Amino acid sequence: AQTVTQSQPEMSVQEAETVTLSCTYDTSESDYYLFWYKQPPSRQMILVIRQEAYKQQNATENRFSVNFQKAAKSFSLKISDSQLGDAAMYFCAYRGIQGAQKLVFGQGTRLTINP
Amino acid sequence: SAVISQKPSRDICQRGTSLTIQCQVDSQVTMMFWYRQQPGQSLTLIATANQGSEATYESGFVIDKFPISRPNLTFSTLTVSNMSPEDSSIYLCSVVRDYQETQYFGPGTRLLVL
Numbered sequence: 001a002q003t004v005t006q007s008q009p010e011m012s013v014q015e016a017e018t019v020t021l022s023c024t025y026d027t028s029e030s031d032y033y034l035f036w037y038k039q040p041p042s043r044q045m046i047l048v049i050r051q052e053a054y055k056q057q058n059a060t061e062n063r064f065s066v067n068f069q070k071a072a073k074s075f076s077l078k079i080s081d082s083q084l085g086d087a088a089m090y091f092c093a094y095r096g097i098q099g100a101q102k103l104v105f106g107q108g109t110r111l112t113i114n115p
Numbered sequence: 116s117a118v119i120s121q122k123p124s125r126d127i128c129q130r131g132t133s134l135t136i137q138c139q140v141d142s143q144v145t146m147m148f149w150y151r152q153q154p155g156q157s158l159t160l161i162a163t164a165n166q167g168s169e170a171t172y173e174s175g176f177v178i179d180k181f182p183i184s185r186p187n188l189t190f191s192t193l194t195v196s197n198m199s200p201e202d203s204s205i206y207l208c209s210v211v212r213d214y215q216e217t218q219y220f221g222p223g224t225r226l227l228v229l
Contacts, residue, residue: 033217045223101146102148103160103209
């Protein structure tokens with residue numbers, strides 16, 4: 001079974017600085033998707049960024065980018081120019097190509113932005 | 116993306132009672148899922164809601180406790196039956212429009228069982 005591990009329960013960063021959230025996963029599949037979701041206090045799950053495993057190029061969405069290391073099974077999220085609105089729980093998630101399409105989530109990292 | 120609504124947004128219930136949560140999507144979707152998020156925890160998949168057939172439950176979740184319906188391609192319900200305080204959680208509906216697309220989440224239903 002696939003597993004996702006986020007080893008940082010909490011992180012903090014100064015406003016306008018850069019922060020990196022870590023995620024590792026375990027799978028025997030060669031094709032899959034990886035995601036970062038953000039959950040602010042409203043509890044709404046918001047997609048931040050998505051990476052297809054077959055793509056070597058790292059995904060980027062404005063201030064958010066990933067460092068995808070397939071061989072190391074690592075998928076970190078970098079947030080540049082951190083803003084107060086970035087404060088939230090961040091969840092890393094895995095989804096296989098085959099079968100049930102379900103998401104497997106990591107434990108989450110709580111990100112605090114210091115003004 | 117899809118626009119997803121859930122009803123109710125929150126509720127406080129007495130133990131031993133049941134609550135039905137509704138999930139409505141603004142367009143037809145291929146797959147619908149129900150997740151549970153216990154306080155301070157990550158999300159755990161309860162089941163995949165299958166249109167016109169019985170839901171597919173994950174290990175640790177059973178139909179008698181969490182009956183699910185999906186009568187069409189835009190709507191599903193999750194019932195939390197015979198509730199206990201341990202069922203206090205956020206319940207989230209999510210959808211996938213096609214097999215290549217991202218999974219999107221509804222706003223969640225916050226349930227407190229006394």
